[in-house]
Amino acid sequence: MMSTRYFTLILLLGILLAGCAGAGNQEANKEETSEKASNAETDAKPQAETILKDTEDNNIGTVSFFENGDQIQIEADIKGLTPGHHGFHLHENGVCEADAPDGPFTTAGGHFNPDGKDHPDHAGDLPSLYVNEDGQAKYSASFDRVTMKQMTEGPLAVVIHAGPDNFGNIPERYESEGKTGPDKETVKAGDAGDRQACGVITTN
Structure with a gap:
């Protein structure tokens, strides 16, 4: 019984960490996209x-x-x-x-x-x-x-x-x-x- 609880705890902890990592990656992707858009505006060629x-x-x-x-x-x-x-x-x-x-x-x-x-x-x-x-x-x-x-x-x-x-x-x-x-x-x-x-x- 103890090992089952221990396994369940480890599993829940893994899911929680994966969710945090995913959110962090999303935030990083947003920042990267924003930076690229900013660079595109700066590097735009004048008409x-x-x-x-x-x-x-x-x-x-x-x-x-x-x-x-x-x-x-x-x-x-x-x-x-x-x-x-x-x-x-x-x-x-x-x-x-x-x-x-x-x-x-x-x-x-x-x-x-x-x-x-x-x-x-x-x-x-x-x-x-x-x-x-x-x-x-x-x-x-x-x-x-x-x-x-x-x-x-x-x-x-x-x-x-x-x-x-x-x-x-x-x-x-x-x-x-x-x-x-x-x-x-x-x-x-x-x-x-x-x-x-x-x-x-x-x-x-």
């Missing part, structure tokens, strides 16, 4: 990108575009710019000429603005780029104002400006040229100044 060049024709970085449902994810890795905030926009013409007669990269035209709106409501208006003290910048944003088709069929250009973008945020208490609020230049481009870098968007 479009651009190589940015400065006014001296130096390659200063890349901007990549990923289609994610009805949104576009933009990732940028940039170096060699002056520290601080810079206007960062999609421009209407995929033409980047540093020696353009009207100034560097003016051939890229204005902000992409198919709906004829004021800044900062142009389809090509993006969050500002911030450059660290070492001249490097990382950028990540998602937006739904532009489609991949619009960016690549034009094609459009990415332009970085020398100064910060005020996004047309000029309160009525400020006066310029005898009028209160933002002037023509502000509602056109946010007073971001000269164009410091440019790149044409191409498909991969």
